[in-house]
Amino acid sequence: MPNSPAPMKVVFLDRATISPQTVLKALSFPHTFEVFERTPAESVAARIADADIVIANKVRLTRPDIESAKRLKMIAIAATGTDNVDLQSCAERGVVVSNIRNYATHTVPEHTFALIFALRRSLVAYRDAVRDGRWLQANQFCFFDFPIRDLSGSTLGIIGDGALGRAVADIGRALGLRVLFSAYKGRDDMGPLYTPFQEVLQASDIITLHCPLTPATRDLIGETEFLQMERKPLLINTARGGLVNEHALVDALKSGMISGAGFDVVTQEPMPSDHPFQAILSHPGFILTPHVAWASDEAIQGLADQLIDNIAAFCNGTPANVVSTK
Template sequence: MTETAARPLRVVMLDRETISPETVLRPQAFPHELVVYQRTARDEVAARIADADIVVTNKVPVRADALEGAARLKLIAVAATGTDVIDLAACTARGITVSNIRGYAVHTVPEHTFALIFALRRSITAYLEAVRRGRWQEAGQFCFFDYPIRDLAGSTLGIIGDGSLGRSVARVGEALGMKVLFAAHKGRTGMGSLYTPFEDLLRTSDIITLHAPLRPATRNMIGAAEFALMERRPLLINTGRGGLVDEVALGEALRSGQIGGAGFDVATAEPPPADHPLMGLLDLPNFILTPHVAWASREAIQSLADQLVDIIDAFQRGEKRNVVN
């Protein structure tokens, strides 16, 4: 892309507060004007991107109606891997390149996934709350056994999603002595011996972890019918996307004992309102909800920021990286 003589390129960032304030995030390789908004409401998007050459967004949606007045816009750099907040078809029709961030979370998300698995498999939070309530003193001996404790070694880990995150989780699971299965796509056969049919994975796994993108085909991929197949009462871990699991059905499965526990880092609404289905599960000792922070180690955020800057700098030189449309 060639810089215009009239003014430096305008780079507009719509939701800076979604990235840690400690993180250095500024293009360096070319003259530019950087306009930073800490947050942007949906009805503010069109006006804020109207004279932008490059837009950076993490969670703020950029839809076709907002693009209509953005005649100068040539690049949308998404400060995340998922791009469902962007109208890709509208961008393609207008010649706008959309790029995303890849590979930055290959340590932080698997570590958070296993933090949830360990906490649930060994009932860490349940025991912590019991100690706070004085249960240890009531027990009158050196320990008590109110909640189940299970080893990971020898258990079966079912992974739905075989991208970089799913495969990183698999390596950790194998190192811990777990049998690892990758799910074939739901409703699809003939994917080869490396993949376990979706329904069979649900039946045979002790722990099921989700690392799939949110698409029409994956929305509510785990619902009441799928919970009914989970014969081993597994743990269900979702550090992927809100919407992969029917959250009402999740609550019913937890309260009825169809599954042994659940650890979620994502929700269909973020932040979830007080009446959100997941908020109604916080009283359960076998449910953990964290606020979409699996990706957010200090190291991962800086890696994301560095990659974002590299994408913008390269685009200005005429190089396109991590293009998704």
């Protein structure tokens, strides 16, 4: 009787980044499955030393970690972004890296508009005022301490034209917004479907970011860009921390260069006690959520299903959602 193949060892380094109610489908091939809720950087190499397949969401997998894992064949990223993995080292070793795609096309746009609605109608400011007794003090059926603006007829500038940016545009048009897709910063040759970056800054009542964080997009919006925002727009970032210079954002909000900001991401997560945003957490025009735009129950379950499907496809010899180093 021929020998059965040795079971593959699968290691999940940060299961706690996926909600506890999310179900991971069973893997159909012989395997062992070792799960860690969290993995500090100094423990990565030891935990993947004899792994064939590594699952990670935000844990960094550096060149030394990858080179020390002699059996490593695949890294399955439980997210879309792969900036936590040394892709060049994987390419040199022949390690396949797969990521998750198009799972958040409802949850992120919906969260984006939740922030827009809340800021445009000052919902948090009014909620806090009622809690603090202002309604009783007003001595009438309503009060007008904070601005309330309709969305219909306003201009929505979208930076990023992938699946999420397009989904945001669809919602915006349905609400009566004029939608502008921004050309890449410094480019004015992208054709009539795109509006020059500077013009988007000048013409938009709301600007929302849906682009990846790369060397070209880091600090995409800083002091210079805030000065160009003639209509004092809302600025929404449900994409990546680092796209907006955070010190400049604080200054812009405090000085009135923008009318409000809704962020779901910061450069360092969790946000440390000395982060610039600590100074504006109580500002009525600022909302910060803890990187949960992606995290509807439906979206996370879809992510988990796709994660296991990616691993199954690799083991069947037909890798899916493979990330290129190019």
